[in-house]
Amino acid sequence: MKNTLIIGATPNPARYAYRAAHMLKSKGHSIVNIGIKSGEVAGVAIEKPAEIYEDVDTVTLYIGPPLQSGYFNYILETHPKRVIFNPGTENDELKDILRANGIETMNACTLVLLATDQY
Known part of the structure; x- marks a missing residue:
């Protein structure tokens, strides 16, 4: 199972990040919720981007490019x-930075990957 960091986590059930958190947990993946809102999703508290998690397999982005620059270093760390x-959430600048650091990037939908067992 893959430890997944969700950037843009929200307690709002109408948002895709909320649905992804629940689907990841239901498929047996562990999650870390990172966001600006307070609360919890899928039984996991939403945190600010402070603690660095070193056992992250996947980061899934649910914030648009204008907000992503504040997360570049956090993701790399x-x-x-x-x-x-x-x-x-597609962002060529961030993709180039990630690839230069040996990190795979994907334009994909986490929900679709999970639903089709491609995650």
Whole structure:
């Protein structure tokens, strides 16, 4: 199972990040919720981007490019194996930085990857 860091986590059930957190947990993956809102999702508290997690397999992004620059160093410091750019989060600048640091990038939908057992 893959430890997944969700950037853009929210307690709002209408958001895709919320749905992804629940689906990841239901498929047996551990999650870390990172966001600006307070609360919890899928039984896991939403944290600010402070603690560095070093056992992250995947980062899945649910924030748009204008907000991502504040997370560049945080993502790099976690040393994930891959970063998933969900629809609307694609960012060539961040992709170039990640690839230069040996991190795989994907333009994909976490929900679709999970639903089709491609995660």
